[in-house]
Amino acid sequence: MLPSKTQIFSKIEQEILSFHPENITEERRGILQPLIDYVQIKVSNNDEVRLNFICTHNSRRSHFSQVWAQVAASYFNFSNVFCYSGGTEATALFPVVATTLSASGFKITKLSQGDNPVYGIKYTDNEHPIIGFSKKFDDQFNPKAEFAAILTCSSADQGCPFIAGAEKRIPITFEDPKAYDGTEQQTEKYQERSMQIATELFYVFSQIKK
Numbered sequence: 647m648l649p650s651k652t653q654i655f656s657k658i659e660q661e662i663l664s665f666h667p668e669n670i671t672e673e674r675r676g677i678l679q680p681l682i683d684y685v686q687i688k689v690s691n692n693d694e695v696r697l698n699f700i701c702t703h704n705s706r707r708s709h710f711s712q713v714w715a716q717v718a719a720s721y722f723n724f725s726n727v728f729c730y731s732g733g734t735e736a737t738a739l740f741p742v743v744a745t746t747l748s749a750s751g752f753k754i755t756k757l758s759q760g761d762n763p764v765y766g767i768k769y770t771d772n773e774h775p776i777i778g779f780s781k782k783f784d785d786q787f788n789p790k791a792e793f794a795a796i797l798t799c800s801s802a803d804q805g806c807p808f809i810a811g812a813e814k815r816i817p818i819t820f821e822d823p824k825a826y827d828g829t830e831q832q833t834e835k836y837q838e839r840s841m842q843i844a845t846e847l848f849y850v851f852s853q854i855k856k
Contacts, residue, residue: 652720654770657751662721665841667849678846680816682853684794685727689854695719695727696793700809704733704780705740706836707798707820707843713747713776714844717769718851729776730793732783734801738762739778742827746836783809818846 654662670678681697688695697715701708712731719727744765748754755766755775766775781787783795795812800819809815820843826835 652723652770653772654717654721655751655753655768658717658769659751661750661841661844662848665845665848667845667852670846670849674846675849677818678850680814681794681796681818682850684814684816685850686854689724689726689856693726694792695724696730696789697727697796698730698732698783698788698793698812699796699798700732700734700783701797701799702734702801703737704731704735704782705737706743706823707839708733709739709743709778710747710840710843711796711798711818711820711847713752713767713769713778714840715847715851716776718844718848720770720773721848722851722854724851724854724856728789730788731778732781732785732788734783736762736780736782736785738780739765740824740827742823742832742836744778746833746840749837750840784811 685695699708699711708731712729716729738761744754747767753768757764757766762780765778767778768775789811791811792813793811794814794816795809797815797817798820799822820839823836823839826832
């Protein structure tokens with residue numbers, strides 16, 4: 647992987663250097679290829695790239711995906727990439743997601759309290775923080791047109807037969823770490839899922855030619 651021009655926090659850089667994209671299976675590479683193709687077309691046309699990662703509750707996998715995709719775009723110096731997330735319903739960003747990202751080197755600030763708190767998630771000192779909170783995929787915070795809808799769980803894929811404004815619908819599903827909530831494996835499994843998502847999204851952006 648090429649070094650980043652953006653000064654990503656050093657602990658996150660260390661995590662990035664530990665990724666092993668060469669271990670991504672051919673099956674998963676095939677699943678990721680439509681996203682690579684979508685981003686490549688946009689980049690080749692000098693268009694903005696808008697990616698909306700969608701899961702049922704917008705609480706876990708879609709947030710990991712939004713955050714790591716934005717970092718990957720920055721790492722590979724694609725400045726016109728904007729990443730979002732949403733759900734078929736709004737709940738709350740699960741606190742262990744924030745804890746997991748913090749352990750990977752992100753600086754996280756809780757911007758509001760309540761049932762659906764808002765988080766500021768920073769990966770560099772010189773960029774706006776990623777804003778993390780649970781919302782529906784068509785929330786006003788998200789794009790209304792010219793975006794790809796990336797379905798990160800099968801139930802969201804089945805529950806969203808039509809996504810208004812999406813140019814492309816791309817299922818890239820991940821296993822839900824929620825299955826380990828409250829168990830001794832919770833920390834390990836959330837980190838494992840975060841690293842899988844990060845590795846695959848870094849692979850995606852590593853394939854894009856300028």
